[in-house]
Amino acid sequence: MSKVIEVENLTRAYGAFKAVDNISFYVDRGEIFGFLGANGAGKTTAIKMLTGILEPTSGKGVVASFNIKTQRNKLKYKIGYMSQHFSLYEDLTLKENIKFYGGIYGLKKTEIIDRTNDMIKSLGLENIKDTLISEIPLGWKQKIAFSVAILHKPEVVFLDEPTSGVDPITRRQFWDLIYQAAESGITIFVTTHYMDEAEYCDRISMMVQGKIAAIGTLNELLTEFDAKNMDEVFLKLAR
Amino acid sequence: MIEIKNISKSYNTTKALVDITLNIEKGKLFGLIGPDGAGKSTLFRILTTLLIPDKGKATLMGFDTVKDYKEIRKIVGYMPGKFSLYMDLSVQENLEFFAKVFNTTIAANYNMIKEIYVMLEPFKDRRASDLSGGMKQKLALCCALIHKPKILLLDEPTFGVDPVSRKEFWDNLKKLQKTENLTTLVSTPYMDEASMCDDIALIQSGQLLTVDTPINICKNFPHALYELKTNDNYKSLVLLRELKEINSAFMFGNSIHLTLNNNDIVIIKDVLKKNNFEFSVKIIEANIEDSFMELMTKEQ
Numbered sequence: 001m002s003k004v005i006e007v008e009n010l011t012r013a014y015g016a017f018k019a020v021d022n023i024s025f026y027v028d029r030g031e032i033f034g035f036l037g038a039n040g041a042g043k044t045t046a047i048k049m050l051t052g053i054l055e056p057t058s059g060k061g062v063v064a065s066f067n068i069k070t071q072r073n074k075l076k077y078k079i080g081y082m083s084q085h086f087s088l089y090e091d092l093t094l095k096e097n098i099k100f101y102g103g104i105y106g107l108k109k110t111e112i113i114d115r116t117n118d119m120i121k122s123l124g125l126e127n128i129k130d131t132l133i134s135e136i137p138l139g140w141k142q143k144i145a146f147s148v149a150i151l152h153k154p155e156v157v158f159l160d161e162p163t164s165g166v167d168p169i170t171r172r173q174f175w176d177l178i179y180q181a182a183e184s185g186i187t188i189f190v191t192t193h194y195m196d197e198a199e200y201c202d203r204i205s206m207m208v209q210g211k212i213a214a215i216g217t218l219n220e221l222l223t224e225f226d227a228k229n230m231d232e233v234f235l236k237l238a239r
Numbered sequence: 240m241i242e243i244k245n246i247s248k249s250y251n252t253t254k255a256l257v258d259i260t261l262n263i264e265k266g267k268l269f270g271l272i273g274p275d276g277a278g279k280s281t282l283f284r285i286l287t288t289l290l291i292p293d294k295g296k297a298t299l300m301g302f303d304t305v306k307d308y309k310e311i312r313k314i315v316g317y318m319p320g321k322f323s324l325y326m327d328l329s330v331q332e333n334l335e336f337f338a339k340v341f342n343t344t345i346a347a348n349y350n351m352i353k354e355i356y357v358m359l360e361p362f363k364d365r366r367a368s369d370l371s372g373g374m375k376q377k378l379a380l381c382c383a384l385i386h387k388p389k390i391l392l393l394d395e396p397t398f399g400v401d402p403v404s405r406k407e408f409w410d411n412l413k414k415l416q417k418t419e420n421l422t423t424l425v426s427t428p429y430m431d432e433a434s435m436c437d438d439i440a441l442i443q444s445g446q447l448l449t450v451d452t453p454i455n456i457c458k459n460f461p462h463a464l465y466e467l468k469t470n471d472n473y474k475s476l477v478l479l480r481e482l483k484e485i486n487s488a489f490m491f492g493n494s495i496h497l498t499l500n501n502n503d504i505v506i507i508k509d510v511l512k513k514n515n516f517e518f519s520v521k522i523i524e525a526n527i528e529d530s531f532m533e534l535m536t537k538e539q
Protein backbone atom coordinates (compact mmCIF):
# COMPACT_ATOMS: atom_id res chain seq x y z
CA MET A 1 0.00 0.00 0.00
CA SER A 2 1.32 3.45 -0.79
CA LYS A 3 1.45 6.21 1.78
CA VAL A 4 -0.54 9.39 1.20
CA ILE A 5 0.71 11.17 4.29
CA GLU A 6 4.19 10.71 5.71
CA VAL A 7 5.48 12.91 8.49
CA GLU A 8 8.86 12.87 10.21
CA ASN A 9 9.79 14.76 13.39
CA LEU A 10 7.27 17.48 12.61
CA THR A 11 7.37 20.36 15.09
CA ARG A 12 5.70 23.72 15.41
CA ALA A 13 6.84 25.99 18.19
CA TYR A 14 5.42 29.27 19.42
CA GLY A 15 8.33 30.69 21.40
CA ALA A 16 9.27 28.11 23.98
CA PHE A 17 5.92 26.33 23.67
CA LYS A 18 5.79 23.41 21.26
CA ALA A 19 2.20 23.07 20.01
CA VAL A 20 3.28 20.08 17.93
CA ASP A 21 6.33 18.35 19.34
CA ASN A 22 8.35 16.09 17.06
CA ILE A 23 5.62 13.84 15.67
CA SER A 24 6.16 11.07 13.09
CA PHE A 25 3.47 8.95 11.47
CA TYR A 26 2.04 7.86 8.12
CA VAL A 27 -1.39 7.30 6.58
CA ASP A 28 -2.02 4.73 3.84
CA ARG A 29 -3.97 5.41 0.67
CA GLY A 30 -7.71 4.79 1.10
CA GLU A 31 -7.41 4.58 4.86
CA ILE A 32 -9.85 6.18 7.31
CA PHE A 33 -7.50 7.70 9.85
CA GLY A 34 -8.84 9.06 13.15
CA PHE A 35 -6.82 11.92 14.62
CA LEU A 36 -7.86 12.31 18.25
CA GLY A 37 -6.79 14.42 21.19
CA ALA A 38 -8.06 16.70 23.92
CA ASN A 39 -8.70 20.40 23.26
CA GLY A 40 -5.34 22.11 23.07
CA ALA A 41 -3.39 18.90 22.40
CA GLY A 42 -2.13 20.27 19.07
CA LYS A 43 -4.51 18.66 16.55
CA THR A 44 -5.46 21.87 14.78
CA THR A 45 -1.85 23.04 14.53
CA ALA A 46 -0.87 19.67 13.03
CA ILE A 47 -3.72 19.81 10.50
CA LYS A 48 -2.75 23.35 9.50
CA MET A 49 0.76 22.12 8.71
CA LEU A 50 -0.49 19.07 6.80
CA THR A 51 -2.77 21.25 4.67
CA GLY A 52 -0.06 23.76 3.86
CA ILE A 53 -1.58 26.65 5.81
CA LEU A 54 1.13 26.80 8.47
CA GLU A 55 4.86 26.32 8.01
CA PRO A 56 6.52 23.79 10.32
CA THR A 57 9.30 25.01 12.61
CA SER A 58 11.24 21.83 11.90
CA GLY A 59 10.80 18.33 10.57
CA LYS A 60 9.38 17.29 7.26
CA GLY A 61 6.20 15.98 5.75
CA VAL A 62 4.86 14.76 2.43
CA VAL A 63 1.13 14.88 1.68
CA ALA A 64 -0.26 13.60 -1.63
CA SER A 65 3.37 13.41 -2.84
CA PHE A 66 4.02 17.12 -2.21
CA ASN A 67 6.36 18.58 0.36
CA ILE A 68 4.34 20.46 2.98
CA LYS A 69 7.10 23.04 3.38
CA THR A 70 8.17 23.79 -0.18
CA GLN A 71 5.18 22.80 -2.35
CA ARG A 72 2.31 24.23 -0.38
CA ASN A 73 0.45 25.71 -3.35
CA LYS A 74 0.51 22.51 -5.41
CA LEU A 75 -0.53 20.54 -2.36
CA LYS A 76 -3.74 22.52 -1.97
CA TYR A 77 -5.17 21.18 -5.26
CA LYS A 78 -4.72 17.61 -4.07
CA ILE A 79 -6.45 17.88 -0.72
CA GLY A 80 -9.95 18.64 0.50
CA TYR A 81 -10.92 20.26 3.80
CA MET A 82 -14.08 20.54 5.78
CA SER A 83 -14.83 21.64 9.32
CA GLN A 84 -17.86 22.38 11.35
CA HIS A 85 -17.02 26.11 11.14
CA PHE A 86 -15.81 26.54 7.58
CA SER A 87 -17.91 24.93 4.95
CA LEU A 88 -20.37 26.59 2.61
CA TYR A 89 -21.40 30.13 1.80
CA GLU A 90 -24.76 30.70 3.46
CA ASP A 91 -25.93 33.38 1.02
CA LEU A 92 -25.22 31.35 -2.10
CA THR A 93 -27.49 28.58 -3.36
CA LEU A 94 -26.41 24.96 -3.34
CA LYS A 95 -25.56 25.06 -7.06
CA GLU A 96 -23.69 28.34 -6.73
CA ASN A 97 -21.58 26.89 -3.90
CA ILE A 98 -20.63 23.89 -6.00
CA LYS A 99 -19.74 26.14 -8.94
CA PHE A 100 -17.69 28.42 -6.71
CA TYR A 101 -15.65 25.63 -5.12
CA GLY A 102 -15.24 23.87 -8.47
CA GLY A 103 -13.78 27.09 -9.85
CA ILE A 104 -11.42 27.54 -6.89
CA TYR A 105 -10.08 24.03 -7.36
CA GLY A 106 -9.51 24.69 -11.07
CA LEU A 107 -12.12 22.32 -12.49
CA LYS A 108 -13.21 22.86 -16.10
CA LYS A 109 -16.72 24.15 -16.78
CA THR A 110 -17.87 20.81 -18.15
CA GLU A 111 -16.39 19.00 -15.16
CA ILE A 112 -18.24 21.30 -12.78
CA ILE A 113 -21.55 20.69 -14.59
CA ASP A 114 -21.04 16.92 -14.64
CA ARG A 115 -20.05 16.66 -11.00
CA THR A 116 -22.84 19.01 -9.90
CA ASN A 117 -25.35 16.74 -11.60
CA ASP A 118 -23.76 13.62 -10.13
CA MET A 119 -23.84 15.06 -6.66
CA ILE A 120 -27.43 16.29 -6.88
CA LYS A 121 -28.48 12.87 -8.09
CA SER A 122 -26.56 10.75 -5.60
CA LEU A 123 -27.58 12.82 -2.56
CA GLY A 124 -31.15 13.36 -3.81
CA LEU A 125 -30.91 17.16 -3.79
CA GLU A 126 -33.10 17.89 -6.83
CA ASN A 127 -35.66 19.85 -4.76
CA ILE A 128 -33.15 22.10 -3.01
CA LYS A 129 -30.51 22.71 -5.68
CA ASP A 130 -31.55 26.38 -6.05
CA THR A 131 -32.16 26.94 -2.32
CA LEU A 132 -29.90 29.23 -0.31
CA ILE A 133 -27.60 27.26 1.96
CA SER A 134 -28.85 29.30 4.93
CA GLU A 135 -32.29 27.73 4.46
CA ILE A 136 -31.08 24.12 4.35
CA PRO A 137 -31.12 22.10 7.61
CA LEU A 138 -27.78 21.59 9.36
CA GLY A 139 -27.63 17.84 8.80
CA TRP A 140 -28.00 18.30 5.06
CA LYS A 141 -25.49 21.12 5.01
CA GLN A 142 -22.81 18.90 6.53
CA LYS A 143 -23.41 16.17 3.95
CA ILE A 144 -23.30 18.72 1.15
CA ALA A 145 -20.18 20.35 2.59
CA PHE A 146 -18.44 16.99 2.58
CA SER A 147 -19.41 16.28 -1.02
CA VAL A 148 -18.17 19.73 -2.02
CA ALA A 149 -14.89 19.12 -0.18
CA ILE A 150 -14.26 16.06 -2.38
CA LEU A 151 -15.67 17.59 -5.59
CA HIS A 152 -12.18 17.90 -7.11
CA LYS A 153 -11.43 14.25 -6.23
CA PRO A 154 -8.60 15.02 -3.83
CA GLU A 155 -6.17 12.34 -2.70
CA VAL A 156 -6.90 13.06 0.91
CA VAL A 157 -9.67 14.95 2.67
CA PHE A 158 -9.25 16.51 6.12
CA LEU A 159 -12.39 16.55 8.25
CA ASP A 160 -12.19 18.62 11.43
CA GLU A 161 -15.03 17.62 13.77
CA PRO A 162 -17.42 17.27 10.83
CA THR A 163 -20.39 15.93 12.81
CA SER A 164 -20.47 18.06 15.98
CA GLY A 165 -24.05 18.76 17.04
CA VAL A 166 -25.63 16.69 14.28
CA ASP A 167 -28.48 14.27 15.13
CA PRO A 168 -27.53 10.59 15.53
CA ILE A 169 -29.15 9.38 12.32
CA THR A 170 -27.61 12.10 10.16
CA ARG A 171 -24.28 11.47 11.86
CA ARG A 172 -24.41 7.87 10.64
CA GLN A 173 -25.51 8.91 7.15
CA PHE A 174 -22.49 11.19 7.12
CA TRP A 175 -20.26 8.24 7.94
CA ASP A 176 -21.82 6.32 5.05
CA LEU A 177 -20.49 9.08 2.79
CA ILE A 178 -17.09 8.79 4.42
CA TYR A 179 -17.00 5.02 3.79
CA GLN A 180 -18.08 5.52 0.17
CA ALA A 181 -15.35 8.11 -0.38
CA ALA A 182 -12.77 5.80 1.19
CA GLU A 183 -13.88 2.94 -1.06
CA SER A 184 -13.40 5.20 -4.08
CA GLY A 185 -9.78 5.63 -2.98
CA ILE A 186 -9.92 8.96 -1.17
CA THR A 187 -7.96 8.92 2.08
CA ILE A 188 -9.87 10.24 5.08
CA PHE A 189 -8.18 12.16 7.89
CA VAL A 190 -10.77 12.91 10.56
CA THR A 191 -10.95 14.46 14.03
CA THR A 192 -13.94 13.90 16.30
CA HIS A 193 -15.05 14.14 19.91
CA TYR A 194 -17.47 11.23 19.42
CA MET A 195 -15.64 8.14 20.56
CA ASP A 196 -18.00 5.79 18.68
CA GLU A 197 -16.89 7.54 15.51
CA ALA A 198 -13.26 6.97 16.41
CA GLU A 199 -14.10 3.26 16.40
CA TYR A 200 -15.22 3.50 12.75
CA CYS A 201 -11.66 4.37 11.71
CA ASP A 202 -9.14 1.90 10.26
CA ARG A 203 -6.45 3.36 12.49
CA ILE A 204 -6.52 5.91 15.29
CA SER A 205 -3.88 8.21 16.69
CA MET A 206 -4.11 10.08 19.95
CA MET A 207 -2.31 13.35 20.61
CA VAL A 208 -1.39 14.42 24.14
CA GLN A 209 0.44 17.69 24.74
CA GLY A 210 1.85 18.01 21.25
CA LYS A 211 3.01 14.41 20.94
CA ILE A 212 1.43 11.30 19.49
CA ALA A 213 0.88 9.23 22.61
CA ALA A 214 -0.64 6.20 20.87
CA ILE A 215 -1.36 4.98 17.36
CA GLY A 216 -2.87 1.79 15.97
CA THR A 217 -6.04 -0.06 15.01
CA LEU A 218 -8.92 -0.05 17.49
CA ASN A 219 -8.11 -3.57 18.66
CA GLU A 220 -4.43 -2.76 19.10
CA LEU A 221 -5.26 0.25 21.25
CA LEU A 222 -7.82 -1.66 23.32
CA THR A 223 -5.24 -4.35 24.04
CA GLU A 224 -2.42 -1.90 24.72
CA PHE A 225 -4.46 0.13 27.21
CA ASP A 226 -6.51 -2.74 28.58
CA ALA A 227 -9.74 -0.90 27.74
CA LYS A 228 -13.30 -1.85 26.73
CA ASN A 229 -13.77 0.98 24.25
CA MET A 230 -12.15 4.12 22.83
CA ASP A 231 -13.73 6.27 25.52
CA GLU A 232 -11.66 4.44 28.14
CA VAL A 233 -8.51 4.69 26.03
CA PHE A 234 -9.06 8.43 25.69
CA LEU A 235 -9.60 8.92 29.42
CA LYS A 236 -6.53 6.86 30.30
CA LEU A 237 -4.29 8.79 27.92
CA ALA A 238 -5.54 12.33 28.31
CA ARG A 239 -5.79 12.44 32.08
CA MET B 240 -39.27 25.17 40.10
CA ILE B 241 -39.42 25.62 36.32
CA GLU B 242 -42.83 25.30 34.70
CA ILE B 243 -43.21 25.46 30.96
CA LYS B 244 -46.74 25.38 29.58
CA ASN B 245 -47.71 24.97 25.93
CA ILE B 246 -44.91 27.15 24.63
CA SER B 247 -44.62 27.73 20.88
CA LYS B 248 -42.20 29.97 19.04
CA SER B 249 -41.64 30.51 15.32
CA TYR B 250 -39.11 32.50 13.34
CA ASN B 251 -40.91 33.51 10.14
CA THR B 252 -42.06 30.15 8.78
CA THR B 253 -39.66 28.05 10.86
CA LYS B 254 -41.28 26.45 13.88
CA ALA B 255 -38.55 26.49 16.52
CA LEU B 256 -40.75 25.20 19.35
CA VAL B 257 -44.13 23.51 19.05
CA ASP B 258 -46.38 23.31 22.11
CA ILE B 259 -43.73 22.44 24.69
CA THR B 260 -44.87 21.52 28.20
CA LEU B 261 -42.33 20.59 30.85
CA ASN B 262 -41.97 20.69 34.63
CA ILE B 263 -38.62 20.64 36.38
CA GLU B 264 -38.59 20.04 40.11
CA LYS B 265 -36.41 21.77 42.65
CA GLY B 266 -32.92 20.35 43.04
CA LYS B 267 -33.01 18.29 39.86
CA LEU B 268 -30.31 18.06 37.26
CA PHE B 269 -32.42 18.04 34.10
CA GLY B 270 -31.02 17.36 30.63
CA LEU B 271 -32.46 18.66 27.37
CA ILE B 272 -30.98 16.40 24.75
CA GLY B 273 -31.10 16.87 21.01
CA PRO B 274 -29.14 17.96 17.95
CA ASP B 275 -28.44 21.49 16.72
CA GLY B 276 -31.55 23.13 15.37
CA ALA B 277 -33.87 21.12 17.64
CA GLY B 278 -35.01 24.28 19.48
CA LYS B 279 -32.90 23.98 22.64
CA SER B 280 -31.43 27.48 22.52
CA THR B 281 -34.81 29.05 21.77
CA LEU B 282 -36.20 27.47 24.93
CA PHE B 283 -33.22 28.77 26.94
CA ARG B 284 -33.73 32.29 25.58
CA ILE B 285 -37.39 32.20 26.59
CA LEU B 286 -36.54 30.98 30.10
CA THR B 287 -33.87 33.64 30.53
CA THR B 288 -36.41 36.34 29.51
CA LEU B 289 -34.47 37.24 26.36
CA LEU B 290 -37.21 36.07 24.02
CA ILE B 291 -41.00 36.24 24.26
CA PRO B 292 -42.90 33.10 23.23
CA ASP B 293 -45.66 33.31 20.59
CA LYS B 294 -47.92 31.13 22.72
CA GLY B 295 -47.89 29.62 26.19
CA LYS B 296 -46.05 30.73 29.30
CA ALA B 297 -43.16 29.79 31.53
CA THR B 298 -42.48 30.49 35.17
CA LEU B 299 -39.33 30.09 37.27
CA MET B 300 -39.94 29.89 41.03
CA GLY B 301 -43.37 31.29 40.24
CA PHE B 302 -42.03 34.31 38.35
CA ASP B 303 -43.38 34.80 34.84
CA THR B 304 -40.71 35.10 32.14
CA VAL B 305 -42.53 37.99 30.47
CA LYS B 306 -44.00 39.99 33.38
CA ASP B 307 -41.38 39.34 36.06
CA TYR B 308 -38.25 39.38 33.93
CA LYS B 309 -36.38 41.54 36.43
CA GLU B 310 -36.88 39.02 39.25
CA ILE B 311 -35.88 36.12 37.03
CA ARG B 312 -32.62 37.73 36.02
CA LYS B 313 -31.63 37.84 39.70
CA ILE B 314 -32.28 34.18 40.42
CA VAL B 315 -30.94 32.64 37.23
CA GLY B 316 -27.37 31.84 36.27
CA TYR B 317 -27.10 31.49 32.48
CA MET B 318 -24.34 30.13 30.32
CA PRO B 319 -25.25 30.75 26.68
CA GLY B 320 -24.26 28.39 23.89
CA LYS B 321 -21.72 30.73 22.40
CA PHE B 322 -18.75 31.64 24.59
CA SER B 323 -19.94 34.80 26.29
CA LEU B 324 -17.00 36.15 28.27
CA TYR B 325 -14.82 39.14 27.53
CA MET B 326 -11.87 37.83 25.56
CA ASP B 327 -9.60 40.77 26.34
CA LEU B 328 -10.20 40.63 30.09
CA SER B 329 -8.26 38.26 32.32
CA VAL B 330 -9.82 35.35 34.17
CA GLN B 331 -10.10 37.36 37.36
CA GLU B 332 -11.34 40.51 35.61
CA ASN B 333 -14.13 38.55 33.93
CA LEU B 334 -15.24 37.13 37.24
CA GLU B 335 -15.07 40.53 38.96
CA PHE B 336 -17.11 42.06 36.16
CA PHE B 337 -19.92 39.52 36.49
CA ALA B 338 -19.89 39.87 40.28
CA LYS B 339 -20.19 43.67 40.06
CA VAL B 340 -23.02 43.56 37.53
CA PHE B 341 -24.98 41.58 40.11
CA ASN B 342 -23.99 43.88 42.95
CA THR B 343 -21.88 41.34 44.78
CA THR B 344 -18.22 40.40 45.21
CA ILE B 345 -16.14 37.34 44.52
CA ALA B 346 -15.36 37.06 48.23
CA ALA B 347 -19.04 37.04 49.25
CA ASN B 348 -19.87 33.98 47.14
CA TYR B 349 -16.48 32.33 46.88
CA ASN B 350 -17.76 29.11 48.44
CA MET B 351 -20.08 28.56 45.52
CA ILE B 352 -17.30 28.57 42.93
CA LYS B 353 -14.36 27.42 45.04
CA GLU B 354 -14.13 23.85 43.73
CA ILE B 355 -14.00 25.02 40.13
CA TYR B 356 -12.06 28.23 40.61
CA VAL B 357 -9.05 26.56 42.24
CA MET B 358 -8.39 24.91 38.89
CA LEU B 359 -8.43 28.33 37.22
CA GLU B 360 -6.48 30.22 39.85
CA PRO B 361 -3.00 29.46 38.44
CA PHE B 362 -4.14 31.28 35.27
CA LYS B 363 -6.05 34.12 36.92
CA ASP B 364 -4.05 36.81 35.11
CA ARG B 365 -4.32 35.16 31.71
CA ARG B 366 -6.67 36.66 29.13
CA ALA B 367 -9.81 34.65 28.49
CA SER B 368 -8.85 34.47 24.80
CA ASP B 369 -5.72 32.46 25.70
CA LEU B 370 -7.51 29.75 27.70
CA SER B 371 -8.06 26.22 26.40
CA GLY B 372 -11.61 25.07 25.62
CA GLY B 373 -12.04 23.26 28.93
CA MET B 374 -10.73 26.25 30.93
CA LYS B 375 -13.01 28.72 29.15
CA GLN B 376 -15.93 26.54 29.99
CA LYS B 377 -14.94 26.42 33.67
CA LEU B 378 -14.61 30.20 33.77
CA ALA B 379 -18.00 30.65 32.10
CA LEU B 380 -19.55 28.40 34.73
CA CYS B 381 -17.92 30.42 37.54
CA CYS B 382 -19.29 33.63 36.00
CA ALA B 383 -22.77 32.12 35.86
CA LEU B 384 -22.52 31.11 39.54
CA ILE B 385 -20.94 34.17 41.10
CA HIS B 386 -24.26 35.82 42.09
CA LYS B 387 -25.44 32.65 43.84
CA PRO B 388 -28.37 31.83 41.54
CA LYS B 389 -31.15 29.43 42.52
CA ILE B 390 -31.50 28.09 39.00
CA LEU B 391 -28.72 27.31 36.57
CA LEU B 392 -29.45 27.32 32.83
CA LEU B 393 -26.60 25.91 30.74
CA ASP B 394 -26.98 25.87 26.97
CA GLU B 395 -24.64 23.29 25.42
CA PRO B 396 -21.80 23.89 27.88
CA THR B 397 -19.85 20.89 26.59
CA PHE B 398 -20.23 21.49 22.85
CA GLY B 399 -16.95 20.84 21.02
CA VAL B 400 -15.22 19.92 24.27
CA ASP B 401 -13.12 16.76 24.50
CA PRO B 402 -14.33 13.72 26.50
CA VAL B 403 -12.03 14.33 29.47
CA SER B 404 -13.04 17.96 30.00
CA ARG B 405 -16.67 16.98 29.45
CA LYS B 406 -16.47 14.41 32.21
CA GLU B 407 -14.88 16.93 34.61
CA PHE B 408 -17.60 19.44 33.81
CA TRP B 409 -20.37 16.97 34.62
CA ASP B 410 -18.63 15.97 37.86
CA ASN B 411 -18.66 19.66 38.82
CA LEU B 412 -22.37 19.95 38.06
CA LYS B 413 -23.11 16.89 40.18
CA LYS B 414 -21.18 18.36 43.11
CA LEU B 415 -22.99 21.70 42.82
CA GLN B 416 -26.30 19.90 42.78
CA LYS B 417 -25.42 18.21 46.06
CA THR B 418 -23.82 21.08 47.96
CA GLU B 419 -26.00 23.97 46.78
CA ASN B 420 -29.27 22.20 46.00
CA LEU B 421 -29.27 24.02 42.66
CA THR B 422 -31.91 23.33 40.05
CA THR B 423 -30.10 22.90 36.77
CA LEU B 424 -31.35 22.70 33.21
CA VAL B 425 -28.58 21.74 30.83
CA SER B 426 -28.73 21.04 27.11
CA THR B 427 -26.39 18.85 25.10
CA PRO B 428 -26.13 17.20 21.69
CA TYR B 429 -24.05 14.36 23.23
CA MET B 430 -26.37 11.45 23.94
CA ASP B 431 -23.85 9.78 26.26
CA GLU B 432 -24.23 12.65 28.73
CA ALA B 433 -27.88 11.72 29.35
CA SER B 434 -26.94 9.22 32.03
CA MET B 435 -25.50 12.05 34.17
CA CYS B 436 -28.96 13.63 34.53
CA ASP B 437 -31.83 12.80 36.91
CA ASP B 438 -34.44 13.36 34.20
CA ILE B 439 -34.13 14.12 30.53
CA ALA B 440 -36.25 15.38 27.67
CA LEU B 441 -35.35 14.32 24.15
CA ILE B 442 -36.01 17.13 21.70
CA GLN B 443 -36.06 17.12 17.90
CA SER B 444 -37.50 19.64 15.39
CA GLY B 445 -39.04 21.77 18.12
CA GLN B 446 -40.93 18.90 19.72
CA LEU B 447 -40.33 16.80 22.80
CA LEU B 448 -40.00 13.14 21.84
CA THR B 449 -40.20 11.95 25.45
CA VAL B 450 -39.60 13.06 29.05
CA ASP B 451 -38.48 10.55 31.69
CA THR B 452 -35.49 9.22 33.61
CA PRO B 453 -32.68 7.96 31.36
CA ILE B 454 -33.20 4.42 32.70
CA ASN B 455 -36.92 4.39 31.94
CA ILE B 456 -36.41 5.73 28.44
CA CYS B 457 -33.99 2.90 27.68
CA LYS B 458 -36.34 0.35 29.29
CA ASN B 459 -39.18 1.50 27.06
CA PHE B 460 -37.30 0.71 23.87
CA PRO B 461 -39.98 -1.22 21.96
CA HIS B 462 -37.87 -3.88 20.17
CA ALA B 463 -35.40 -6.61 21.00
CA LEU B 464 -32.04 -5.04 20.26
CA TYR B 465 -29.17 -7.10 18.84
CA GLU B 466 -25.52 -6.18 18.87
CA LEU B 467 -23.69 -7.62 15.88
CA LYS B 468 -19.94 -7.63 15.35
CA THR B 469 -18.51 -8.85 12.06
CA ASN B 470 -15.13 -8.96 10.39
CA ASP B 471 -16.30 -6.15 8.08
CA ASN B 472 -19.02 -4.09 9.74
CA TYR B 473 -19.56 -1.67 6.88
CA LYS B 474 -19.98 -4.33 4.20
CA SER B 475 -22.32 -6.38 6.35
CA LEU B 476 -24.33 -3.27 7.18
CA VAL B 477 -24.81 -2.50 3.48
CA LEU B 478 -25.94 -6.09 2.93
CA LEU B 479 -28.32 -6.18 5.91
CA ARG B 480 -30.06 -2.93 5.03
CA GLU B 481 -31.44 -4.60 1.91
CA LEU B 482 -33.21 -7.32 3.90
CA LYS B 483 -36.94 -6.96 4.54
CA GLU B 484 -36.50 -8.64 7.93
CA ILE B 485 -34.48 -5.66 9.17
CA ASN B 486 -36.35 -2.86 10.91
CA SER B 487 -33.27 -0.78 11.67
CA ALA B 488 -29.53 -1.25 11.35
CA PHE B 489 -27.11 1.35 12.67
CA MET B 490 -23.39 1.44 13.21
CA PHE B 491 -22.40 1.84 16.89
CA GLY B 492 -18.67 2.12 17.36
CA ASN B 493 -17.18 -1.25 16.50
CA SER B 494 -20.55 -3.00 16.33
CA ILE B 495 -23.92 -2.79 14.56
CA HIS B 496 -27.21 -2.43 16.43
CA LEU B 497 -30.12 -4.27 14.81
CA THR B 498 -33.85 -4.46 15.33
CA LEU B 499 -35.94 -6.93 13.36
CA ASN B 500 -39.44 -6.96 11.95
CA ASN B 501 -40.30 -10.55 12.87
CA ASN B 502 -37.66 -11.01 15.56
CA ASP B 503 -36.15 -14.06 13.87
CA ILE B 504 -32.39 -13.65 14.19
CA VAL B 505 -31.74 -17.05 12.58
CA ILE B 506 -32.56 -15.68 9.13
CA ILE B 507 -30.03 -12.89 9.63
CA LYS B 508 -27.36 -15.31 10.82
CA ASP B 509 -27.97 -17.48 7.74
CA VAL B 510 -27.54 -14.53 5.40
CA LEU B 511 -24.28 -13.54 7.08
CA LYS B 512 -23.01 -17.13 6.93
CA LYS B 513 -23.93 -17.45 3.27
CA ASN B 514 -21.91 -14.32 2.55
CA ASN B 515 -18.92 -15.65 4.45
CA PHE B 516 -18.86 -13.09 7.24
CA GLU B 517 -17.33 -14.01 10.56
CA PHE B 518 -19.62 -12.64 13.23
CA SER B 519 -20.99 -12.74 16.75
CA VAL B 520 -24.40 -11.54 17.86
CA LYS B 521 -26.11 -11.02 21.20
CA ILE B 522 -29.11 -9.25 22.72
CA ILE B 523 -28.29 -6.02 24.54
CA GLU B 524 -30.13 -3.25 26.35
CA ALA B 525 -30.87 -0.09 24.42
CA ASN B 526 -28.98 3.10 25.26
CA ILE B 527 -30.20 6.69 24.92
CA GLU B 528 -28.92 7.02 21.39
CA ASP B 529 -30.82 3.88 20.31
CA SER B 530 -33.93 5.30 21.94
CA PHE B 531 -33.48 8.72 20.39
CA MET B 532 -33.16 7.27 16.89
CA GLU B 533 -36.16 5.02 17.42
CA LEU B 534 -38.33 7.95 18.59
CA MET B 535 -36.98 10.18 15.83
CA THR B 536 -37.89 7.66 13.13
CA LYS B 537 -41.35 7.14 14.58
CA GLU B 538 -41.97 10.89 14.62
CA GLN B 539 -41.08 11.22 10.95
